[in-house]
Amino acid sequence: MNYRLADKDLTVNPAGSIPTIEFNSNLSSTHFHVQVQTANGWQMVVDSVGLGHAVAIKGGPINSAADFATKRFFWDLTLATDSETDPIEAVLEMVIEQDGNTLLRVDDDHSITGQESYYEYVNCK
Amino acid sequence: MNMLTASRRLLLIWSLALLGHYLVAQTQATNTNKTSTSDCITTDASTCDLNATITDISPPDSPAFSLLGLSPTNVNKPNSPAELASSVLNAFDDNGHFQSGTAVDVVPFLVFKGKSFSLGQYTDGTMTAAATRVLSRSSVSFATTKGTSTPDTAVRLALGFRSTLIDSGDPRAGFQTCVHDINVHLVPPPQEKPAAQPTLADAQNNPVSDADFRQMFTDCRTKSGNKIWNANSVVVAGALSWISTDGSTSSLKSNGSAFWGSASWNMTTDWAQLIVSARRQTGQQVVPPTSTSSGTTGTDSYMIQDSTVAGGAVKFGRSDFNGTVTGLYIGKRTGGRPDSYPEFGFGVEKKLVNSLYLELNYRYDVTQKSVSGVLANIKWSFSQQPKLKTH
Numbered sequence: 354m355n356y357r358l359a360d361k362d363l364t365v366n367p368a369g370s371i372p373t374i375e376f377n378s379n380l381s382s383t384h385f386h387v388q389v390q391t392a393n394g395w396q397m398v399v400d401s402v403g404l405g406h407a408v409a410i411k412g413g414p415i416n417s418a419a420d421f422a423t424k425r426f427f428w429d430l431t432l433a434t435d436s437e438t439d440p441i442e443a444v445l446e447m448v449i450e451q452d453g454n455t456l457l458r459v460d461d462d463h464s465i466t467g468q469e470s471y472y473e474y475v476n477c478k
Numbered sequence: 479m480n481m482l483t484a485s486r487r488l489l490l491i492w493s494l495a496l497l498g499h500y501l502v503a504q505t506q507a508t509n510t511n512k513t514s515t516s517d518c519i520t521t522d523a524s525t526c527d528l529n530a531t532i533t534d535i536s537p538p539d540s541p542a543f544s545l546l547g548l549s550p551t552n553v554n555k556p557n558s559p560a561e562l563a564s565s566v567l568n569a570f571d572d573n574g575h576f577q578s579g580t581a582v583d584v585v586p587f588l589v590f591k592g593k594s595f596s597l598g599q600y601t602d603g604t605m606t607a608a609a610t611r612v613l614s615r616s617s618v619s620f621a622t623t624k625g626t627s628t629p630d631t632a633v634r635l636a637l638g639f640r641s642t643l644i645d646s647g648d649p650r651a652g653f654q655t656c657v658h659d660i661n662v663h664l665v666p667p668p669q670e671k672p673a674a675q676p677t678l679a680d681a682q683n684n685p686v687s688d689a690d691f692r693q694m695f696t697d698c699r700t701k702s703g704n705k706i707w708n709a710n711s712v713v714v715a716g717a718l719s720w721i722s723t724d725g726s727t728s729s730l731k732s733n734g735s736a737f738w739g740s741a742s743w744n745m746t747t748d749w750a751q752l753i754v755s756a757r758r759q760t761g762q763q764v765v766p767p768t769s770t771s772s773g774t775t776g777t778d779s780y781m782i783q784d785s786t787v788a789g790g791a792v793k794f795g796r797s798d799f800n801g802t803v804t805g806l807y808i809g810k811r812t813g814g815r816p817d818s819y820p821e822f823g824f825g826v827e828k829k830l831v832n833s834l835y836l837e838l839n840y841r842y843d844v845t846q847k848s849v850s851g852v853l854a855n856i857k858w859s860f861s862q863q864p865k866l867k868t869h
Contacts, residue, residue: 355664355676378598381654386663395666400681402658404598429664429676433695435653435702444593462593468695472664472676 354465358473361457365421365477369452372418373407374399377446378432380465385430389415395427407450418451426475433468440464445471532791532804535757537715537738540583541638542619545717545736545759550581550621562589566620580622587613601651601658614650615642619717624725633725634733638717646744647709652702660694662686707797708751711742719761734761749794756788764812781813789821798829804841 365372376385387399387410396413414420434441443465449457459473538544540553556562565582587610591597596610619638624631642648661681667674678686714737721733740755764783789806802825809818823841830836 377595379593379595380598381600381657382598383657383660383662388663388666390666390669394668397663400661400663402661403602405595405602427664427666431660431662433653433657433698435650435699437696437699442593444595446595467692470664472666474666 354468355470355472356461356463356465358459358461358471360474360476361459363421363426363449363457363475363477365418365456366451367417367419367422369418371409371411371415372421372449372451372456374410374428375407375448375450376404376430377444377448378404379444380432380434380441383431383433386428388427389413390425390427398426399428407448410449421477424477426477427472428475429470429472431468431470432465434465437467440466443469447473449475532753532755532789532802532806535738535755535787535789535806536740536753537640537713539640540581540617540619540621541640541715541717541736541738542621542636542719543581543583543638545636545638545719545734546621546623546634548581548621548623550579553581553583556582556584556589557592559589579624580620582621583617583619585614585617587616601654611645611648611651612641612643615645615648616640632721632723634719634721635730636717636719638715640713640715642711642713644710644712646711649702653698656698656701657695660698662691662694708744708746708748708793709742710744711740713740714738732761734759734763736760745792749796751793752790753793754790756786758784758786760784783810783812785810799827801826 374385374387376382382402382404384400384402386397386401388395389398391414398412398415399408399410400412401408410421410426415424428447430445432443432445434443441464443461443463445459445461447457447459448455457475461471543550543553554561554565556565562582562584565580565584591613594610596606597614599607600610600614601607617640619640620636622633622635624633645651662678663681664676665679665683666676678688678691680686716735716737718735719733720730722730736757736759738755738757740753742754743752744750745752762783762785764781786809787806789804791802791804793800793802795801802823804821804823804825806821806823807818808821810816821841823839825837825839827837
């Protein structure tokens with residue numbers, strides 16, 4: 354099952370360092386991914402694993418903070434519980450930071466059963 | 479591991495077992511001239527604890543229930559603070575008296591910190607993650623029971639804890655590690671179909687069906703649920719009990735305690751395990767060895783016994799056919815009279831069909847005061863659970 358979070362806007366300082374993305378949850382997670390929309394379709398920027406670790410949003414056509422402007426990003430991650438039948442309250446937090454400043458924080462808290470894939474579109478100004 | 483090495487280790491284990499048997503026989507031979515005063519064999523073989531095994535002295539899942547000798551069928555396992563409060567309140571009636579038949583088993587960390595982000599980083603190598611693992615495997619149990627016949631109508635309570643300090647076969651960690659390896663991403667719909675649902679693809683951008691994706695998690699649950707029988711682990715547990723003759727909180731007094739400790743070491747990757755366990759129990763009410771009373775006519779029929787059982791075992795084999803070599807030390811003080819003796823045993827377990835295991839054990843006990851010295855006991859039983867499971 355997919356769970357779409359509301360689209361968000363993001364403003365990145367083009368002169369700053371590359372922004373980072375970090376996920377936190379009380380459940381187990383798969384790899385998380387960040388993709389960017391290009392003229393040739395969606396391209397992978399980040400393919401990483403591990404909660405609680407900030408990862409630079411860098412890869413593909415994104416090499417510096419200046420590359421973020423006007424881009425449309427998409428991230429996804431799947432949370433899973435060790436029970437296939439019992440609903441568990443899943444807490445998810447996503448934080449995008451640049452130079453120690455929080456640019457975007459997304460929180461979600463709802464019950465899931467088995468596993469659920471979260472995704473969200475982020476539009477850079 | 480090659481067969482030669484495996485055979486040598488098997489031979490070594492059996493050699494040690496035979497050596498133990500020989501040494502015991504020598505001990506018995508040197509003690510045959512001693513006068514028997516009071517020991518478990520000459521007075522009442524049923525008190526020899528010949529049924530004691532390394533598994534029996536392993537920390538129980540719910541120490542409070544174990545200390546009271548209960549196997550409750552309805553155990554409250556609250557998953558939220560509200561459920562926990564409700565369970566505790568149910569232990570008292572309107573007059574503040576204890577209700578009998580209460581059984582609560584709870585993991586406080588999961589109840590109060592179930593939404594902690596540290597659970598999502600359960601397998602990390604940090605101190606926080608290590609503390610989270612221990613706290614997630616630490617439970618508290620509480621139980622009450624009431625005497626069923628006059629004059630024993632007292633209410634007994636027990637409060638226990640159990641903590642798995644180390645567990646290389648932790649199912650939660652196994653599941654999280656497995657899920658970490660799943661690398662399937664969502665593919666956003668093309669620009670011309672913005673309302674369409676994302677599809678699934680693997681790291682090479684090959685499409686993945688919903689069914690295959692679900693199956694990956696099902697496989698992780700199955701794999702993590704298949705406990706490694708010879709995993710490394712360290713478990714400690716303890717329980718205290720109280721008795722209230724009239725069921726009120728004001729007349730509570732101490733009624734014994736028990737403490738358990740167990741450490742298991744995976745000697746090889748898949749076929750052997752060394753276990754060391756100990757149990758100390760105090761204030762246990764037992765029927766005197768020479769008594770013919772059933773012990774149900776009054777508290778005078780009982781004696782107070784303190785006991786310490788400690789030992790080690792080597793388990794080896796496969797999950798469907800395995801053997802155990804066990805050595806135990808049993809020390810008792812029953813009614814103020816001390817007694818102690820070692821006990822040794824061999825056992826095998828064979829899986830007959832699914833969920834049916836044949837267990838065959840040979841045990842013998844040697845006491846320093848025994849004339850005959852050796853008492854053999856062969857026990858066989860059928861069980862629906864394999865012995866080679868993690869504790």
